[in-house]
Amino acid sequence: MTTDLMPNRFRPGETDLPAREADLVARRDAVLGASYRLQYRRPVHFVRGQGMWLYDPDGRAYLDFYNNVPSLGHAHPEVNAAMTEQAGRISANTRYLEPRLVDYAERLIATFPEAMDRVVFTCTGSESNDLALRIARHVSGNDGVIVSSYAYHGTSAAVAAVSPNLGDAVRLSPSVRMVTLPGPAGIGQEQAGAHFEAQVKAAIHDLQRRGIGVAALLFDSIFSSDGVCIDPPGFIAGGADAVRAAGGLVIADEVQPGFGRTGEHMWGFQRHGIVPDLATLGKPMGNGFPIGAVVGRRDPMESFGTTARYSNTFAGNTVGIATAEAVLTILQRDDIPGNALAMGQRLRQGLESLATSQEMIGEIRNAGLFCGVDIGRPDATPLQRRKAALDVVNAMRDDGVLISTTGANEDTLKIRPPLICAGDHVDRFLETLEGALKRVASAV
Amino acid sequence: MTTDLMPNRFRPGETDLPAREADLVARRDAVLGASYRLQYRRPVHFVRGQGMWLYDPDGRAYLDFYNNVPSLGHAHPEVNAAMTEQAGRISANTRYLEPRLVDYAERLIATFPEAMDRVVFTCTGSESNDLALRIARHVSGNDGVIVSSYAYHGTSAAVAAVSPNLGDAVRLSPSVRMVTLPGPAGIGQEQAGAHFEAQVKAAIHDLQRRGIGVAALLFDSIFSSDGVCIDPPGFIAGGADAVRAAGGLVIADEVQPGFGRTGEHMWGFQRHGIVPDLATLGKPMGNGFPIGAVVGRRDPMESFGTTARYSNTFAGNTVGIATAEAVLTILQRDDIPGNALAMGQRLRQGLESLATSQEMIGEIRNAGLFCGVDIGRPDATPLQRRKAALDVVNAMRDDGVLISTTGANEDTLKIRPPLICAGDHVDRFLETLEGALKRVASAV
Incomplete structure (x- = not known):
């Protein structure tokens, strides 16, 4: 079955739009074309953002519980000031000496386990995962990559080919193997680690008997596109060990869980008590400025760097570095991960309370502010669930709160607000969700 | 023979550095490691840039005749103001309606031939080439890619695998075929087109008889990494026709020649009188802000976009768009391509004049300000030539002018100043080159 890969989107002809938006959509389609999708049945149109809020041209405010790039909130003055100040001085590339690049690299690495002491900068999470795969294939001499059933790791050719989430239209690599996760497979928490390990071992065996071998286990530690599959902490460990024993590298895709979103830790893999060989960074690293990185253990990073050079024109330029440095300073100074933990708990409690009266709420899963x-x-x-989730998301959009859906059946609400959200934002979200659930339930 | 792939670089132990730089290099190596190379035997250290100039911590000025990202000059106030203003408002992603994205897309497309009327944004030139290859393979159903002998198209796995310039340590795709260019092959201008076409046809034949088929001819129209192989204009046309006849797409890599560098035209392919199926954009598009694009004909772009979705978190965000819009405005308003043409002529005349007295100067090739x-x-x-070119580049660095080397033997000076350079900058460059040539010649 091929499901609609982006159910929460605008479909021309399905919804009547106001003239202003209809004109803009028509102009947009004429130049950007089919690759560009708009979210929501009725697309949103924003001209200003501040903190947790986005504003349409009429000044109507929308509470942002979806965007995980501006973790520190929209249009952050301190982050933007750092970017502006550096842009007025110099945007040096990494082939010239410049202290700021080194300062930030040292600070970033200090947030990782001691064994991970090298960093290479990129511009996007896709570039980070693409580079991590290059490193893993280079040092292992193997080609095989193991990912979760519904994984999404980015948009480059190599990374799209190990992203089953992209659906049948994007050809998978002959060297990728998918493993089912314990939750979606209906496996209880006690058996979760054993299930995952057995799946990974079967994948390794299959790759080896075909002469492909295993280069990497590549995973997002909150498995966001699989439907936010996070528990129990530690279930990844046995599978990771098996990959290492087979000569592959363990790559934590931290593009979504990283930089404190999971609350208790700076990095999602820490929740699982493992130290990967490589971690890939992206989205919130510059609060919107295009910057990413691969952080890793010395041996694979140096083995790759010594023989196959890597250079990336924009990556590590001082403007991106200054911006990312401001983000890291604020994250640490204001204990943003602590806020993500506290607000994640408040969100979870509110959802659990809501579940007692709203039978449409099923399982609730969160790590900090990824829920x-x-x-x-x-x-x-499944079709009814999928439609119900889509109805809820669009009802909330109409009520001025932004979320979307995820999971293999797209029947899971994907909730991931900026990490600066406060108690009243959580309460507003919960009230809006309650209203949306009631409306959708009564319409069935 | 495997040559040193980046001869113009610092090698630890080869050069004594001042304490300040030695400390910084040591710290840098400890965190960034072997992937990061520093240019020049004695690395440069910059803390400020303005227009054509870069400044070291002691305030010494270096004339920049090398960086082709800040085409409008370093730390451009108008470009930075546009970036800052937009960052203070909103950094909207492309799944929300936002007029600025559409405005810029329309303006950008208007600079292309009429048949190329679709654009997809990326963050880097590598992402642009990677996406172009995905599109070409998707619509052709074939895998083969034809590139020049010493081509460099970027750093993602798929693009690095069609970049023979990266050397033996980076495995080439089994589906890539290299063709020699007329200049390096010693072919005269009259036979250049026929030579290129014959080479491309042989590559097509080989790809077809192996069942790989041809997806694309991918070329940088100034063939910068092959040593700046630009003449005669039009020599690409026959090869391009042959690829189309075989079902492949013609992809112009405009990351270096694009946005007016070649002087007479906005896009390098225009110099060859062809209209490609896809053009890939990067480096100077945002004067340093990470932004790129693929612009192309409707059919392949829509065929890909309709089935295989493409989304890129940072690409097309309004801050990058506002920055790129300011760059395009200035390029057009101030006729920057016209300046590139005029200054390119002045540079060429100066070099030809210098060649009458300096026997180390061989062939001079330029299109606008790529020389x-x-x-x-x-x-x-060959080894003596290589060393001489490296000596000249480093002598000029010591005299405060930045250039580097290129070509299969790295014995070609690579000269590509910001496009705003004025007559006195060209004169200063020529004087410094003359001094460097004399010093190097007398040292032999």
């Missing part, structure tokens, strides 16, 4: 909520009445079919 | 100058006495061996 998934399964939607659908207990007896609903 | 290659072969270095070495007529009777020199």
Whole structure:
């Protein structure tokens, strides 16, 4: 079955738009074309952002519980001031000596386990995962990559080819193997680690008997596109060990869980008690400025760097570095991960409380401020669940709160607000969700 | 023979550095490691840039005749103001409606031939080439890519695998075929087109008989890493036709020639009188802000976009768009390509005049402000030429002018100043080059 890969989107002809938006959509389609999708049945149109809020041209405010790039909030004055100040001085590239690049690299690495002491900068999370795969294939001499069933790791050719989430239209690499996760497979928490390990070992065996070998286990430690599959902490460890024993590298895709989103830790892999060989960074690193990185253990990083050079024109330029430095300073100074933990708890408690009266709320899963909520009445079919989740998301959009869906069946609410959100934002989100659930339930 | 792939670089232990720089290099190596190379035997250290000039911590000025990212000059106030203003408002992503994205897309497309009417934004030139290859392979159903002998197209796995310039340590794709260019092959201008076409046809034949088929001819229209192989204009056309006839796409890598560098045209392919299927953009597009694009004909772009979705978190965000919009405005308003043409002529005339007295100057090739100058006495061996070019580049660095080397033997001076350079900058460059040539010649 090929499902609609982006159900929460605008479909021309399905919704009547106001003239202003209809004109803009028509002009947009004429130049940007089919690759560009708009979110929501009725697209949103924003001209200003501040903190947790986005504003449409009429001044209507939307509470942002979805965007995980501006972790420190939209249009952050301190971050922007750092970017502006550096841009007025110099945007030096990494082939010239410049102290700021080194200062930030040292500070960034200090947030990782001691064994991970090298960093290479990129411009996007896709570039980070692409480089990590290059490193893993180079040092292992193997080609095989193991990912979760519904993984998404980015948009370059090599990374798209190990992203089953992209669907049948994007050809998978002959060298990728998918493993089911314990939650979606209906495996209980006690058996979760053993299930994952057995899956990974079967994948390794299959790769080896075909002469492909295993280069890497590549995973997002909150498995966001699989539906936010996070528990129990540690279930990845046995599978990771098996990959290492087979000569592959363990790559933590920290593009979404990284930089404190999971609350208790700076990095998502720490929640699972493992130290990967490589970690890939992206989205919130510059609060919107295009910057990413691969942080890793010395041996694979140096083995790759010594023989295959890597250079990336924009990556590590001082403007991106100054911006990322401001982000890291604020994250640490204001204990943003601590806020993510506290607000994640408040969100979870509110959702659990709401679940007692709203039967459409199924399982609730969160690590800090990355939260998934399964939607659908207990007896609903997959299609009904999917439609219900989509209805809820669009009802909330109409009520001025932004979230979306995730998971193989896209019936899980994907909730990931900027990490600066406060108690009243959480409360507003919960109230809006309650209203949306009631409206959707009564419409069925 | 495997040559040193980046001869113009610092080698630890080869040069004594002042304590300040030695400390910084040591700290840098400890965190960034072997992937990061520093240019010049004695690395440069910059803390400020303005227009054509870069400044070291002691306030010494270096004339920049090398950096082709800040085409409008370093720390451009108008470009930075546009970036800052937009960052203070909103950094919207492309899944929300936002007029600025559409405005810029329309303006950008208007600079292309009419048949190229679709654009998809990326963050880097590598992402642009990677996406172009995805599109070409998707729509052709073939895998083969034809590039020049010493091509460099970027750093992602897929693009590095079609970049023979990266050397033996980076495995080439089994589906890539290299073709020799007329200049390096010693073919005269009259036979250049026929030579290129015959080479491309042979590559197509080989790809077809192996069942690989041809997806694309991918070329940088100034063939910068091959040593700036630009003449005669039009020599690419026959090869391009042959690729189309075989079902492949013609992809112009405009990352270096684009945005007016070649002087007479906005885009390098225009110099060859062809209209490609796809053009890939990067480096100078945001004068340093990480932004790129693929611009192309409707059919391949829509065929790809409709089935395989493409989304890129940072690409097309309004801050990058506002920055790129300011760059395009200035390029057009101030006729920057016209300046590149005029200054390119002044540079060429100066070099030709210098060549009458300096026997180390060989062939001079330029299109606007991308210029290659072969270095070495007529009777020199390849190794002697290589060393002479490196000596000249480093002597000029010591005299405060930045250039580097290129070409299969790295014996061609690579000269590509910001496009705002004025007559006195060109004169200063020529004087410094003359002094460096004399010093190097007398040291032999």
